[in-house]
Amino acid sequence: TISNKHIFYKMSNENSPTSAQPVDVSKLQDGGVTKIILKEGVGENQPTNGSKVTVHYTGKLLDGTVFDSSHNHGQKFTFNLGKGEVIKAWDCGVASMKRGEVCELTCKPEYAYGSSGSPPKIPPNSTLIFEVELFDWEGEDLTSDKGVIREVLKTGDEDYMTPNDGALVEVLILGKYNDTVFDNRTAKYNVGEGDDLTPPAVDIAVKKMKKNEHCRITVAPQYGFGAEGCSALSVPPYAHLVYELTLLSFEKSKEAWECTDERLEQSEIAKEKGTSFVKQQNYKRAITQYKKISTLLEHHDAKEDGSEEDKELIGRWKKMKLAGYLNIALCQNKEKLHLDAIHSCEEAIKLDVNNEKAYYRMGEAMYGQHDYNDAKAKFAKVLEINPNNKLAKQFIQRCDIEIKKIKQKEMKTFRGMFDKFAQEDEKEKARAKAAKKSA
Numbered sequence: 001t002i003s004n005k006h007i008f009y010k011m012s013n014e015n016s017p018t019s020a021q022p023v024d025v026s027k028l029q030d031g032g033v034t035k036i037i038l039k040e041g042v043g044e045n046q047p048t049n050g051s052k053v054t055v056h057y058t059g060k061l062l063d064g065t066v067f068d069s070s071h072n073h074g075q076k077f078t079f080n081l082g083k084g085e086v087i088k089a090w091d092c093g094v095a096s097m098k099r100g101e102v103c104e105l106t107c108k109p110e111y112a113y114g115s116s117g118s119p120p121k122i123p124p125n126s127t128l129i130f131e132v133e134l135f136d137w138e139g140e141d142l143t144s145d146k147g148v149i150r151e152v153l154k155t156g157d158e159d160y161m162t163p164n165d166g167a168l169v170e171v172l173i174l175g176k177y178n179d180t181v182f183d184n185r186t187a188k189y190n191v192g193e194g195d196d197l198t199p200p201a202v203d204i205a206v207k208k209m210k211k212n213e214h215c216r217i218t219v220a221p222q223y224g225f226g227a228e229g230c231s232a233l234s235v236p237p238y239a240h241l242v243y244e245l246t247l248l249s250f251e252k253s254k255e256a257w258e259c260t261d262e263r264l265e266q267s268e269i270a271k272e273k274g275t276s277f278v279k280q281q282n283y284k285r286a287i288t289q290y291k292k293i294s295t296l297l298e299h300h301d302a303k304e305d306g307s308e309e310d311k312e313l314i315g316r317w318k319k320m321k322l323a324g325y326l327n328i329a330l331c332q333n334k335e336k337l338h339l340d341a342i343h344s345c346e347e348a349i350k351l352d353v354n355n356e357k358a359y360y361r362m363g364e365a366m367y368g369q370h371d372y373n374d375a376k377a378k379f380a381k382v383l384e385i386n387p388n389n390k391l392a393k394q395f396i397q398r399c400d401i402e403i404k405k406i407k408q409k410e411m412k413t414f415r416g417m418f419d420k421f422a423q424e425d426e427k428e429k430a431r432a433k434a435a436k437k438s439a
Helices: 004-012 088-095 200-206 260-279 283-296 308-334 338-351 356-368 372-385 390-438
Strands: 033-039 052-061 066-069 077-080 102-107 128-138 148-154 168-177 180-190 214-219 241-251
Touching: 033 088, 088 102, 088 128, 148 200, 168 200, 200 214, 200 241, 200 283, 260 283, 260 308, 283 308, 308 338, 308 356, 338 356, 356 372, 356 390, 372 390
Parallel strands: none
Antiparallel strands: 033 102, 052 066, 052 077, 052 128, 102 128, 148 214, 168 180, 168 241, 214 241
């Protein structure tokens, strides 16, 4: 059904792209979702999968009955495109729109609510009509804290393959700071093992890309070059960056290692790479390598009560996994990720309840969070395990100093409060005395 409004658009726009000619926008081109543009949008860009889009909509049955409208809710509707949060028709239709566009989507049941419908308002096997206005969208948030936002400028190949950790990738990199290009090169490297000129944000984005995809990412400092900046690229500290990336090719790293022995070999390689990054003080990349160990060694295939060979394998597995967590904690403390470091130490203690390094690094993390009493308790535990640990003794002394400072500060605060109350009492007594005399 086409309303009078649609006829008006058709009469006034017969020679324009906004004429009321339905276009099939379904992914399979099976006529399941057709679109009529009622008002042209602006620009050339369209939202892509993962974009957070903001729309107004009105939904009708074929007989014109309105079953839902965001206008009636008093606010615009927001959802993440291509993530299955809405009916299939919307994921297809809204992806075809531009900013400011108003369109009518006609959606067959298989792209809407199917044979079940959505009682009581939508009967089974209903074809639905939606009028949708697209206001704006944000790129896909790849880090959940808006630290890396991606906009796909050109979609990649039609498959589901993307690079994994360790994949050999070839990427065209264009980096900008304040609209000035500071990096323009083709880089070939293994994901997670790039050089100091390639910030973590690039790896985060590349692992989401398909071959031949071209995207733009906006990067917060913590995923760029952080507090240090990058003097080699003339990037200052705490810089917000923009990158355009094109994934030219990639070869996935093998993930399904056949047995525990193979996984231990790969863990040793990851450990060596992590240690190399630690020596370069590149702690973020070191963490990425060390985390591979816990992934590779999630489980083992040896029997706990098996042969001597099984017991030896379990011992190697436990030792390597423990080293991974301890090294992660060390790097997290260096990066001031103290809560994460505490969690890594807890995982290490599950493997070895009397591990000196685990308690020491947990104490360091708690000290870094100014939890001096808890930190002191952890360093005391270190001394239970090894009474000769001089660094733990020094940390206990430092904790005592900080605890004393806090107590002195609290006493000073309370003393000031008591003095203030005493002064108020004296003033009150003076006022009462004066009032008595005047009476």
